[in-house]
Amino acid sequence: MPISTDSRSFPGDAGAPTGGRRPRVLHFVTGGFSGATQVALDLVRGHLAGGQFEPLLVLRRKRHTDPARVEALVREGIPVEVVAGWAHLATVLQLVKICRCFQPDILVAHGFSDHLWARYAGLIAHVPHLVHVEHNSRERYTWSRTRQMLWLSQRTDAIVGVSEGVRQALLARGTPPAKTLAISNGIRTAPFATAADHPWGERIPGIVMAARFARQKDHTTLIRAMALLRERGLTPPVKLAGGGKASAQKQARQLSEQLGLAGQVEFLGHHKDVPGLLMAHRICLLSTHWEGMPLSLIEGMAAGCTAIGTRAPGVQEVIAHEHNGLLVEHEDPASLADALARVLTEPGLGERLAAQGCHDANTLYTLERMISRYEALFGQILARGADATADFSRI
Structure with a gap:
């Protein structure tokens, strides 16, 4: 499925008035339809159903990304884009273009190593708020990628582990404790x-x-x-x-x-x-x-x-x-x-x-509980502003 940022028109494109619109949340994740992809997709569906946020799902193309599954999402009514995955620079540049068109208030970067490239794009595109979601307790963090992750952490509003075990793994790698919290994944019951x-x-x-x-x-x-x-x-x-x-x-x-x-x-x-x-x-x-x-x-x-x-x-x-x-x-x-x-x-x-x-x-571990907690986090981030001290104890 080709990327469509050249032709797609988003509500509130650059230059259009944005006052009074719903906050926009962009979820970026691998297009491999892994567990991380499913969580991001569930959150987008939750945003659409609840009406509090206007979502966009952006998938990073993988060799095994199934075009039929992407088309099925489009038929379902999921707002979805696909960006190149063959090179990190190509991924970042295409995501920057989408951010400038969609103008998200929050960019949610899911999974290793995709959360790195997504947050670089968010910084370049001047997205107001960044959220990093880590989906596994063990990832292939080299010295270089650890340094990048920690540098980006200082410029990220919240760092979410999908379990307490993942949160502890993030803290062990040096993420800021005040920004790092756990939100358990949920299932459709x-x-x-x-x-x-x-x-x-x-x-x-x-x-x-x-x-x-x-x-x-x-x-x-x-x-x-x-x-x-x-x-x-x-x-x-x-x-x-x-x-x-x-x-x-x-x-x-x-x-x-x-x-x-x-x-x-x-x-x-x-x-x-x-x-x-x-x-x-x-x-x-x-x-x-x-x-x-x-x-x-x-x-x-x-x-x-x-x-x-x-x-x-x-x-x-x-x-x-x-x-x-x-x-x-x-x-x-x-x-x-x-x-x-x-x-x-x-x-x-x-x-x-x-x-x-x-x-x-x-x-x-219900999906409803997971979505509610993420949306509470997004609401708190938007309410407190970029310079306020993080306090996610009530999320």
Whole structure:
């Protein structure tokens, strides 16, 4: 999809009166349709529905950016632009042009390393307010990019981590504590509204892991845990839903075949009805190395599954061990096998954890709550002005 800044006319283009208009918020994020993309898109939808802010979504083109998905957003009525991603300079220059046309009051820069290029563009275009949203607890910050991030932080109104774990990671890198806050990601709960119609005890006693194939997600540990469970006489079906890197999926398939699990572990690829898949099974799992905020795990909890996750930033603040799920040691097949065995052989435990997890997902991690907190932050930034001391304690 070509960029259209040469022909598109935004309300309030340069030279047009802006008095009395709604504040404009530009969300910039990768066009890879990752978790960060989904959060930015959810916020744009929330702005459109609430009417308090006038939004624009700008995607940085990736090699795997699907034009059909961008076109679907246009048909939905999402105001969206796509900028070049082949060079950082090209990205910045095209985003500067969009900023000068759209004249945002706030530019929200999502994700590494996109938040760097977006904020450079915002400074060049004299956007009044900048917000940085970090989506992961572990990123590839070189010395140079760390220095850039810290320099930009001094010129940024607010720095948001999508979980407390991400906030702590940002603070450890040196971001200003007064500007750095956590706003948890949220999920759409409507797709899981019928979870109660699928009693836990009547579900398939199987496991669903909905995650893209990548080194971060560590499918290998799950597959090795399944081999250990088989030695104990436990052979639950495993459904792996998600796309991702072909090389990572190939490695997982090969390991599954080597361990004799080919008939037990099913690779579903992109699944059109993940909520239905989750509500049909008892256990949702995420054997990850690290996370920002594990939305797939929260969705599993909302679906009424028993949640099992790694002791990792992001995951640890969602799962309280033996309260609303189980935590297992990082990259430890034996620890994961032990947790799975407990749920598979102690139905009372699994059902109790699932019920509490469902309650927590539907009260603590809703999309509405996330949007409300971001919009409260934007309102506070606009109200206090650029030179006021940050105080986000009530967000």
